[in-house]
Amino acid sequence: MTAKKIKRKEKKKLKTSIPFGKENYILFFIGLLLIVLGYIFMAQGPADSFWSLTLAPIVLIFSYCIVIPISIIYRKKSAKPEQEVNPTSGG
Numbered sequence: 001m002t003a004k005k006i007k008r009k010e011k012k013k014l015k016t017s018i019p020f021g022k023e024n025y026i027l028f029f030i031g032l033l034l035i036v037l038g039y040i041f042m043a044q045g046p047a048d049s050f051w052s053l054t055l056a057p058i059v060l061i062f063s064y065c066i067v068i069p070i071s072i073i074y075r076k077k078s079a080k081p082e083q084e085v086n087p088t089s090g091g
Contacts, residue, residue, distance in 0.1 A: 023074060023076060024071050024072070024074055025071075026071075027067060027070060027071030028071040028072075030067060030071075031063045031067035031071055032063075034059055034062065034067060035060060038057075038060035038063060039056070039060070041055050041056035042060075
């Protein structure tokens with residue numbers, strides 16, 4: 001490999017960005033808040049109440065299976081729109 005190729009690879013490695021943004025952390029903390037809220041609902045009242053049998057599992061499943069994964073997967077759209085390539089009909 002030439003020195004130019006090595007320098008280009010090093011520059012590409014330096015351009016890495018932080019994987020999670022502000023939005024990801026906000027969604028993650030909302031998910032954690034919902035998890036805590038779900039366990040509080042589960043601890044309230046008798047064991048056969050609406051709060052502990054119905055509402056708490058719904059809140060917990062929603063936060064574990066939807067909110068937390070979305071907070072990990074979500075990426076903000078880049079500000080630069082990608083250029084569209086229009087194929088020409090050539091012969």
